[in-house]
Amino acid sequence: MTVSSAPGKVYLFGEHAVVYGEPAVPCAIERRATVTVDAREDDHIRVEARDLSLDGFTVEYAGDTAERPDVDVPEGLVDAAMGYIDAAVEQARDAADAPDAGFDITVESEIPLGAGLGSSAAVVVAGIDAATRELGVELSPADIADRAYRAEYDVQDGQASRADTFCSAIGGAVRVEGDDCRRIEAPNLPFVVGFDGGAGDTGELVAGVRTLREEYDFAADTVESIGDIVRSGEALLADADPDSEPTPELLAELGRLMDFDHGLLEALGVSSRTLDNMVWAAREAGAHGAKLTGAGGGGCIVALDATPETRTALRYTAECRDTFRAELDREGVRAES
Ligand code: PMV
Numbered sequence: 001m002t003v004s005s006a007p008g009k010v011y012l013f014g015e016h017a018v019v020y021g022e023p024a025v026p027c028a029i030e031r032r033a034t035v036t037v038d039a040r041e042d043d044h045i046r047v048e049a050r051d052l053s054l055d056g057f058t059v060e061y062a063g064d065t066a067e068r069p070d071v072d073v074p075e076g077l078v079d080a081a082m083g084y085i086d087a088a089v090e091q092a093r094d095a096a097d098a099p100d101a102g103f104d105i106t107v108e109s110e111i112p113l114g115a116g117l118g119s120s121a122a123v124v125v126a127g128i129d130a131a132t133r134e135l136g137v138e139l140s141p142a143d144i145a146d147r148a149y150r151a152e153y154d155v156q157d158g159q160a161s162r163a164d165t166f167c168s169a170i171g172g173a174v175r176v177e178g179d180d181c182r183r184i185e186a187p188n189l190p191f192v193v194g195f196d197g198g199a200g201d202t203g204e205l206v207a208g209v210r211t212l213r214e215e216y217d218f219a220a221d222t223v224e225s226i227g228d229i230v231r232s233g234e235a236l237l238a239d240a241d242p243d244s245e246p247t248p249e250l251l252a253e254l255g256r257l258m259d260f261d262h263g264l265l266e267a268l269g270v271s272s273r274t275l276d277n278m279v280w281a282a283r284e285a286g287a288h289g290a291k292l293t294g295a296g297g298g299g300c301i302v303a304l305d306a307t308p309e310t311r312t313a314l315r316y317t318a319e320c321r322d323t324f325r326a327e328l329d330r331e332g333v334r335a336e337s
Pocket of ligand 1: 014015016017018019114115116117118159160161162163164202206293294295296
């Protein structure tokens with residue numbers, strides 16, 4: 001039996017603009033997906049998926065993942081569900097040169113699904129790591145990131161940046177610009193997440209920004225301005241001491257950039273009333289800054305705040321279903337056993 005875990009992420013800055021070649025800075029957070037893999041004697045795949053807040057499901061099928069029957073996946077588990085697991089299995093079989101390998105797989109996740117926290121990337125990264133190690137192959141985190149990207153790319157019909165999968169595999173704060181992905185140093189940023197219980201449709205939201213950008217020069221300029229925010233934010237992080245607590249000045253400046261980024265994302269039409277209400281609740285409670293994270297449309301916001309006030313305010317915000325502290329996780333994919 002082999003067990004691996006991988007973290008989810010928040011976008012400090014840069015979602016959507018990253019699709020057009022601007023840089024983005026996602027940060028891994030201390031919320032993980034854990035995948036347990038047991039090699040089987042036959043070529044069957046048996047998957048049990050559990051989420052801490054939802055009922056799970058179990059499915060077993062034979063041989064080729066393309067032959068899998070349709071699974072009636074409970075709403076909410078879609079992101080962590082079969083397409084991503086099949087793609088991770090195919091990557092592991094390919095890496096180990098074992099096209100007929102069969103597995104019993106259990107997926108458990110602490111990451112709200114499809115809500116901008118990179119749940120699918122975490123499942124794919126942990127799944128590839130566990131399945132390859134179970135077959136006796138050790139991949140580097142960079143190789144896992146690359147294979148996980150290819151898996152997501154296939155499942156999402158080419159609509160995937162490297163940001164989620166690279167961040168989950170490598171951990172910490174990362175910078176992604178096209179195919180250029182790097183770890184960057186950052187102090188321990190005090191993230192607070194608010195979750196409205198919903199999810200946006202990433203494909204639709206990305207397509208909406210694309211249309212706006214093609215139609216209006218000022219929308220294209222807005223995308224470029226998000227890139228400028230990312231570059232300013234990166235410069236702040238580069239000047240900070242990663243081994244000390246962030247200074248109040250750093251938090252104030254990063255927060256201001258997060259607020260600006262949220263405003264531009266709102267202008268591009270990817271926020272929602274629930275996300276905006278949570279953003280304003282966090283700001284009014286004294287957070288340094290707050291913005292949506294991920295594709296938007298619904299799901300999660302991220303605020304910067306070391307005090308409990310923001311979480312308390314979010315808890316009393318009608319639109320907020322869950323809120324939690326999410327510290328920067330410097331560890332990416334991890335062998336649990
Ligand atoms: O909602 P998420 O975590 O899948 O993030 C989507 C981020 C986008 O920039 C909108 C798309 C992408 O692939 O980078």
